[in-house]
Amino acid sequence: MYPQDQHYTKQHEWVRVAGDAGIVGITDYAQQQLGDIVYVDLPRVGAKVEQGKVMGSVESVKAVSDIYAPVSGEVAETNEALAASPEKLNESPHEGGWLVKIRLSVPDEIQGLLSAADYEKYVAEEETGH
């Protein structure tokens, strides 16, 4: 079950809108696929990110994976705890393991993202698809 108050992408990121900003993370499905996460590379505060473009990466023991910005805007805050404790991404992907807070430059982008129910359906299809 994915949190209802978050919006999702097919690249397995989520956004929770808080005022004029969006808090961004990767989904529980993504962390499960990656396995033990050991390293997170995030954009700097002040960096401009664009929806659908790579904004960072997350590395597990076995693989490296890009993180795509689910929304456009300016990075207002990053989750500094992840540098020392990347395992938070495995333990709490939708809460304590959030990645960045982005000040939304195109708030309407949110409308184009998936709902929790649609994302869940999408993941189920991905899992049975291969």
Place this chain on the structure above:
Amino acid sequence: MVDFGGWHMPVEYSGILGEHAAVRTAVGLFDVSHMGEIEIRGAEAGALADHVTTNSAGKLKTGQAQYSALLYEHGGFVDDILVHKISSEHYFLCVNASNQEKDYRHLADSNRFQAAAELTSDRYTQLAVQGPLALATLQKLTDAGLDAIRYYHFIDHSIAGVRALIARTGYTGEDGFEIYFAPEHSERLWNAILDAGQEFGIKPCGLGARNTLRLEAGMALYGHEIHASITPFEAGLGWIVKMEKGEFIGRAALARQKEQGIARKLIGFEMTGRGIGRDDYEVFLEGVPAGWVTSGGPSPTLKRNIGMCYLPADKAAAGQRIEIVVRNQPVEAVTRTMPFYKRTIS
């Protein structure tokens, strides 16, 4: 699950870090049935084994195993293998899954001896039990004194009621055993070992932990550190080449290389900058492309990012500053000797 040479193999069961730690501190169980087996039988079985391998197969004692290589005439690797001498007329080879057909053909094509090579992979399941408590775990299942089996030796004995070849070998840098037996007993022995190891915290381990463990131990993986264009001298495996034993396939090329010197050499590295050097990443030396990463990733034991790479031989010494191109960004690293991890013998 990943498709690995036609086998469905779990990369991990409960998590690579936990599985890795179980092997370093307690015991882990690996299903490595994908590995291939080739058996050589006949009056001149030893002579064929000696002819096709680099190490001194001919000097093996009954019940002894050795790490060795099959080479092409040009000196590159066909495969790296384990050779077990069951008797003077019977040698048992454990080979890499994806190479078994090629290895078998290589042996058959080189066979001018009174011996027959046979690909017998279908007749064996292989389980690896690895870690400081591997011995204690398996000892509960057999009346054979396992501690009497020395490193790189084996016995043919019953374990949990299953007749098996029990070898004190492994691919993790820990003490442990590799067990070969008939596939119909797979589930029974797997479960018996898990039950026996439960009190020690045994964990089933997948390919992911197998890879991080062997990387820390500085062990080569075919297709990464070694392949058809790499020789044992380049891979730091000169110790499995016995030039003095006489003729073997690849010897002439190795003799030439020994005379001329090697152009590149495998060396370990540790990241000093932020980033993880991974397989196939490019290595720069003073801003110029100079080599490539063969295997790299986080070391769960050392909590550092480590790897192995090829560099020009004259630069492949410990303490050399290099840069690894991590997703288009050069990141600083320093070369170091291997293994990265060595167990303390208690």
